[in-house]
Amino acid sequence: MKTLMSFTAGLALIAGMAAAEEVRVYNWSDYIDEELLEKFEAETGIELIYDVFDSNEVLETKMLAGGSGYDVVVPTGTFLQRQIQAGAFQKLDKSKLSNMGNMWDVIAERTATYDPGNEYSVNYMWGTTGIGVNTGKVAEILGDDAPIGSLALVFDPANMEKLASCGVHFLDAPTELIPAALAYAGMDPDRKDGDALAKAEEVLMAVRPHVQKFHSSEYINALANGDICVAIGWSGDILQARDRAAEAENGVEIAYNAPSEGALMWFDQMAIPEDAPNPEAAHTFLNFIMDAQNMAAASNYVYYANGNKASQEFLVEDVIGDTAIYPDEAALQNLYTVTPFPPREQRALTRMWTKVKSGT
Amino acid sequence: MMRRTFLIALPYIWLLALFLVPFAIVLKISLSDIALARPPYMPQLDLTGGLAAVWDFITQLDFENFVFLTSDDLYWKAYLSSLKIAALSTAITLVVGYPIAYAMARAAKEWRPTLLMLVILPFWTSFLIRVYSWMGILSTEGVLNQFLIGIGAISEPLQILNTQTAVYIGIVYTYLPFMILPIYSALEKLDDSLLEAAEDLGCSRTTAFWLVTLPLSKGGVIAGCFLVFIPTLGEFVIPSLLGGSETLMIGKVLWEEFFSNRDWPVASAVAVILLLILIIPIVLFQRNEQKQREAEG
Numbered sequence: 001m002k003t004l005m006s007f008t009a010g011l012a013l014i015a016g017m018a019a020a021e022e023v024r025v026y027n028w029s030d031y032i033d034e035e036l037l038e039k040f041e042a043e044t045g046i047e048l049i050y051d052v053f054d055s056n057e058v059l060e061t062k063m064l065a066g067g068s069g070y071d072v073v074v075p076t077g078t079f080l081q082r083q084i085q086a087g088a089f090q091k092l093d094k095s096k097l098s099n100m101g102n103m104w105d106v107i108a109e110r111t112a113t114y115d116p117g118n119e120y121s122v123n124y125m126w127g128t129t130g131i132g133v134n135t136g137k138v139a140e141i142l143g144d145d146a147p148i149g150s151l152a153l154v155f156d157p158a159n160m161e162k163l164a165s166c167g168v169h170f171l172d173a174p175t176e177l178i179p180a181a182l183a184y185a186g187m188d189p190d191r192k193d194g195d196a197l198a199k200a201e202e203v204l205m206a207v208r209p210h211v212q213k214f215h216s217s218e219y220i221n222a223l224a225n226g227d228i229c230v231a232i233g234w235s236g237d238i239l240q241a242r243d244r245a246a247e248a249e250n251g252v253e254i255a256y257n258a259p260s261e262g263a264l265m266w267f268d269q270m271a272i273p274e275d276a277p278n279p280e281a282a283h284t285f286l287n288f289i290m291d292a293q294n295m296a297a298a299s300n301y302v303y304y305a306n307g308n309k310a311s312q313e314f315l316v317e318d319v320i321g322d323t324a325i326y327p328d329e330a331a332l333q334n335l336y337t338v339t340p341f342p343p344r345e346q347r348a349l350t351r352m353w354t355k356v357k358s359g360t
Numbered sequence: 361m362m363r364r365t366f367l368i369a370l371p372y373i374w375l376l377a378l379f380l381v382p383f384a385i386v387l388k389i390s391l392s393d394i395a396l397a398r399p400p401y402m403p404q405l406d407l408t409g410g411l412a413a414v415w416d417f418i419t420q421l422d423f424e425n426f427v428f429l430t431s432d433d434l435y436w437k438a439y440l441s442s443l444k445i446a447a448l449s450t451a452i453t454l455v456v457g458y459p460i461a462y463a464m465a466r467a468a469k470e471w472r473p474t475l476l477m478l479v480i481l482p483f484w485t486s487f488l489i490r491v492y493s494w495m496g497i498l499s500t501e502g503v504l505n506q507f508l509i510g511i512g513a514i515s516e517p518l519q520i521l522n523t524q525t526a527v528y529i530g531i532v533y534t535y536l537p538f539m540i541l542p543i544y545s546a547l548e549k550l551d552d553s554l555l556e557a558a559e560d561l562g563c564s565r566t567t568a569f570w571l572v573t574l575p576l577s578k579g580g581v582i583a584g585c586f587l588v589f590i591p592t593l594g595e596f597v598i599p600s601l602l603g604g605s606e607t608l609m610i611g612k613v614l615w616e617e618f619f620s621n622r623d624w625p626v627a628s629a630v631a632v633i634l635l636l637i638l639i640i641p642i643v644l645f646q647r648n649e650q651k652q653r654e655a656e657g
Contacts, residue, residue, distance in 0.1 A: 057619035064400045064622060086396050165519075167500065174620070213522045214605050227501050274398075343394065350620045351434070358608040360437050 022047040023281035026062075026070040028268065029054045029217055030240060031125070033301030040288050046281050054217040055172065063088040063273060070273055071282035074124050077114035077267040078175060078340040089120045089271045096283040097122070099290035099310075107307035110337065111267050121269035122286060123307025125236070125299065127325075128335060129176045129264040132219070132238030134229045135253045137166055141229070149257040151184040154232055157206045164210035167228030172214040174353035176264055177204065177232065179338050183262040190338045192345045197352055204356045214357050220244070226252040234266075235324055236304035243303070256324050258331065265335035267307070383635070390628035391421035401624050425629040435613065435630065439637065442610040445524075445599075446592040449531040453588050454581065456532060457539035461580070462573075464540070465547035476544070479537050491530055491601050498526050498602070522604035530598040535591070539584040546580025547573070579652045586645040594634060610634055 029052040041048050051070075053059050056079045062068040063075070063083050075083060083089060094100055100122075107123050115121045133148045141162050147153050154160065160168065170177060179189035181200040188196075212228065219231035224244035231238065235256055242254035270289065272282045288294060296314030299306045303318075305325050312320060323331050341349055354360070388405075395402040403420045406413045429435045464475045482490060497503045498521040505517040520526050550573065558568040596611030603609075610630065617627035 055619070057622075060622065061619050064398050066398050082396065086398050086400065088398055167519075208605065211605055212519075222499075225499075225501050227499050343396065347621055347623065350616060351432070353620070354434060354613070354616060357605045359606065360434055360608055 021045070021278065021281060022049055023072065023278055023285050024049045024051070024070045025072045025285060026051050026053060026059065026068070027072075027074045027124075028052060030220065030237065031074075031268075031302055031304075033297050036289075036294055036297055039294070040285065044281075044284055044288065046284060048285070056175075066275055068273060068275075069277060071276040071278050072270055072285050073273060074268050074270050077111060077269060078338060080121055080269050080271060081114040082340050083271075084115060084120050088274055090274045090276070090279065091119050092122070092272065092286070093279075093283060096280075097287050097290065099287050099292075102290055102292050102295070102308050102310035104307050104309035107267070110265075111269060111307070113337065113339070114267070115269065121271040122290060124268045124270045124289065125302070125304035125306050126265065126267040127235040127304045128258045128327075129171065129173075129180065129232065129234055129266065130238070130256055130258040130324075132223055132231045132233050132241060132254055132256050134166075134223065134226060135255050136251070137226070137229045138163070141166060148255065149260050151180060151259040151261045154230060155181065155184040155203050155207055157210070160207040160210035163230055164212070167212050167222070167230075168210060169219040169222060169228050169231040169233070170211050170214050171219075171232050171234070172216045172357075174349050174356075175338070175341065176266070177353075178349065179264050179336070180232065180259070183259070183336070186261075189262060189264065189336050192341055192349075194348070197345075197348055201352050201356065208356050208359065223254050224248065224252065226250060236302050239303035239322075239324065258324065258327070258334065260334070262334055262336050265337050386628045386631055388421070389624050390425055390626075390632050391423065392625045393420075393424070394623050394625055399624065400622050425625045426633075428626060429629055429633065435633075438608050438610045438613045439633070441608045442593050442595075443637075445527065445531070445607075445609060446589050446595075449528055449535070449592050450585050450589045452528060453532050453535055453539045454585060457536055457584065458543055458581070460536075461540045461543035461547055464544050465550070472548070479540050479544075482537070487534065488597065491534065491598055494526070494530055494533070494602060495521060498529070521602065524603065524607060526602040526604075527599050527607055530602045531592055531595065534598065535588040538587040542583040542587065543577055543580040546577040546583075550576055579648070582648050583645070586641055586648075590638060590641055590645075593638060 023046050025048065027050065031052070032050075037048055037050055040046070056076050059073060059075055060079050060083060062070070063073065064086060066088075080089075103122060107126060108118055111121070111123055112118055131148065131151075131153060133146075133153070135148070138146050138148060138153075142153075142159060147156075147159070152159060153163075154168065154170075178197070178200045181203040182189045182191060182196055185199050185203055187199060216233075217237075219228065219233050220237050220241045221244075222228040223231055223233075223238065223241040225248075226245075235258070238254060238256040242256065245252040245254050270286055272279055272286075276282050289298070290308060292308060292310035293314050295306050295308040295311040299311065300314075300316050300319055303322075303325055305319075319325050327335065389401055392401040392403060394400060403417050405417050409416075460479075464472060464479075467475055495502075499505070500517040500519060500521070502521070504520070505514075508514045509517065520529075554572050554576075555568050558572050559565070563571060594611050595609065596615060599607045599609045599612060600615075614627055614630050614634070617623050617630055621627075
């Protein structure tokens with residue numbers, strides 16, 4: 001191993017590179033402006049290895065197994081909370097994060113629910129879980145007064161039956177779909193008891209035959225191409241689908257709505273694994289992203305809001321002015337957050353989810 | 361002498377390191393309990409504690425997870441559904457693959473290497489990319505539907521992607537070469553004079569095929585079927601990319617236990633049972649191979 005390393009180091013020297021230092025980042029798919037990655041390498045001279053995932057479960061398994069080799073990962077708040085308890089992360093050294101002052105207290109207050117004192121993580125982006133529709137096709141099927149701003153669109157079997165032939169995707173994320181089903185049933189979305197799960201199951205089972213697929217990333221392309229009409233998905237992803245369709249000029253028009261019954265608000269947090277090979281460079285990366293202009297560039301690209309107050313002056317009007325991304329005071333009232341499932345309830349939840357997905 | 365022992369030992373070391381040790385680890389985890397820790401199960405084996413610690417560790421293991429598997433009908437339904445999908449896919453692959461292998465073996469000698477090459481060629485592209493491209497072909501706005509609508513065969517696009525049909529298409533496509541190759545190799549060895557003799561004795565061409573060709577290619581057919589059946593049973597990638605919410609396969613259940621429930625012990629128990637189910641066809645396959653070798657030798 002040592003010889004191999006000195007060999008690589010030798011090669012690096014020959015190539016005239018300053019250092020063979022590298023940082024490995026594991027982030028969600030379609031979640032950054034890739035120019036930022038090049039900019040980071042150019043500015044710091046650290047080689048950046050950037051991998052992507054599309055489900056919290058995959059990331060969590062890597063974190064719990066340990067030895068993932070990543071220096072920076074981006075779990076969602078509820079998952080982060082559990083992983084902190086399992087000892088998967090190291091505390092941030094805030095003296096190395098000179099851009100800490102850029103962060104937005106409104107968001108930091110909320111993320112403290114998952115990470116008390118924000119000791120282990122900083123917010124990358126946040127968003128809502130809502131409904132994306134192909135406006136033309138949905139109007140064609142359900143008429144112009146289709147309830148596209150309501151959960152009734154996806155949880156009322158009468159609507160779903162008609163939409164099925166056109167294609168409906170749901171996120172493969174039980175911790176987000178069950179709160180939505182509870183909100184539709186008029187219950188507290190954060191309930192985890194047996195009665196609540198049974199109610200959520202009833203709502204979901206009634207519409208499951210009309211769901212073409214439960215998947216957490218395919219719907220971006222499927223919506224944009226016109227392959228499907230409706231998706232329960234993440235705000236920015238659906239807005240990306242909207243833009244891809246507009247760019248392709250294929251006549252597909254996509255709209256995103258946070259449902260009127262309430263929408264889940266989630267937070268993706270950057271954290272450093274306990275066994276990160278290069279925590280020093282991980283802090284450098286975090287600080288780079290926390291730079292106001294860099295963070296703004298990322299948000300402008302992916303259409304998600306961020307937890308960086310200073311970045312807001314660099315956001316384009318399309319992002320900061322869109323209430324689907326930066327909700328106004330009234331819309332903010334309509335958003336709810338949830339807490340993680342304890343292990344026993346988690347098993348009941350997954351079992352129910354399998355039943356919803358497969359009918360067994 | 362040393363060298364010979366080493367040569368004989370090599371495959372055993374390989375088996376030990378890459379099969380038995382991993383299996384022992386999986387078995388060990390399947391007897392443990394779930395915990396919120398890294399890694400997420402208890403107890404951990406602490407060798408520094410000496411024999412007492414090892415004994416303490418062993419007493420904490422139990423069969424609870426296997427008992428749990430019997431308490432929920434999800435698991436046996438998933439095993440059964442996987443067996444069904446694997447069996448049906450194998451049958452379809454055989455029906456599609458046999459004529460191809462037959463045509464290849466009947467082709468002019470100078471053509472055969474090229475035909476063989478064509479069967480192997482897809483392996484040069486990543487398996488994942490090949491399955492992914494099927495999504496582009498089968499989707500409602502995909503190539504196939506565009507074509508069918510274009511020629512006027514259908515007016516509404518067919519929903520194939522995300523259904524069981526797509527899973528079968530994906531499996532048959534992917535595993536077809538594994539069926540063709542052994543059958544081809546059996547048919548190629550076939551002595552033509554046997555067919556001539558059959559025809560001399562009054563067999564029609566069809567009867568000669570059923571009475572001579574088919575029985576003599578039996579070894580290839582059986583080998584091909586096992587090569588398709590065994591990997592299909594635990595298949596995960598194809599159903600998750602092409603299948604819809606209806607597709608219930610044990611590979612997916614395993615994934616869910618492992619990733620969604622973070623329950624490594626139960627996931628390991630599912631894997632151990634899957635292995636036990638697979639051992640039966642694998643042993644049958646070995647026997648068949650051995651018999652053939654004896655017949656040839």
